[in-house]
Amino acid sequence: MAKQERAVRTRQAVLVAAAEVIGERGYEAATIAEIIQRAQVTKGALYFHFPSKDALARAVIAEQTELLVPPPSESRMQDAIDFSHRVAEGLRTDPVLQAGTRIAVETTFDAEPLVPYQDWISIATGMFTEARDRGELLPAVNPAKAAEFFVAAYMGVQLFSLAASNRDDLHERIGQLWRHILPGLASPGAMSHLDPNGRRARQAA
């Protein structure tokens, strides 16, 4: 195995272990020692890739967003809806995503608290901007403000679903979220073809 390939594998092993431990214990209670043990790497190897627990947490969060962004289709609003359901499926099954939301909530009370939300807001702003350029949004909608609101509301809905059903009803609640906000976001022409429950993306994913 080449040196570089080994480094990539080590980094990935640490990320998965960190996501699992943070997902199980929460960000504050998770220790570097347990992550090292779980990943079966040396302390030096972990610190080579991640100089601090904070850096590790950020990498876990960045990891979340990479695989879930859908390729552009003819409707960027439907892409945004589908994306939200893919994230929902990830929250139900993927320890990396589960860890990310715990980090976001728990570090809300600490310094630099917006970091965990930032990636999601960027993605949503991009999608809403493209949707606006294609005439899918109402003229009064500001894509950046709508994206901030959407990410905040989504965070609340997924926390509520976690409390209500351990996220069993998350897809349904995300559908409700879209049903409640689409009338204030989408143009009448777009409304007619949008499915708040997603384009079966979650089955296909």
Place this chain on the structure above:
Amino acid sequence: MAKQERAVRTRQAVLVAAAEVIGERGYEAATIAEIIQRAQVTKGALYFHFPSKDALARAVIAEQTELLVPPPSESRMQDAIDFSHRVAEGLRTDPVLQAGTRIAVETTFDAEPLVPYQDWISIATGMFTEARDRGELLPAVNPAKAAEFFVAAYMGVQLFSLAASNRDDLHERIGQLWRHILPGLASPGAMSHLDPNGRRARQAA
């Protein structure tokens, strides 16, 4: 001081101390010992009123809701908007309310997690039902489902505002929340007279 009056004062002192300590340290880290010290009551007096930390936390949450429900006006939707801004003002200034949201978020990961949301959902369901009966809602809206969505989204928005500005921008973000959801909730007739920023209730409160 009559015995009953003393009991009421003791209970109130414990509630305020519990709210402060939970608000400062979070629910998990708050100890009965510190609450006793802060309230300047005996351990026996505290346990007489609240048999467990859990019971104390629930009382803190119930305390939140009592003073903030506005009397019915000619528009129950505007009452709901004003209520949400009064809660926002409480979240900015009142340790009892601040503690309540920490309890809701932190116990999301534990047993009986919906308890902290339940009072808010009941209040919102009642207001939305009365608004529907007065023709202020769109016919397709289900008041109970809308209330659950609203409470969940509100939780997310206030967490986001806490992260973004230590809740300095909470009124503005709650206004954005209403601007985004009113088109899917309110009838056209109601829309024309509703103010998403609240009827200056927060200045008057």
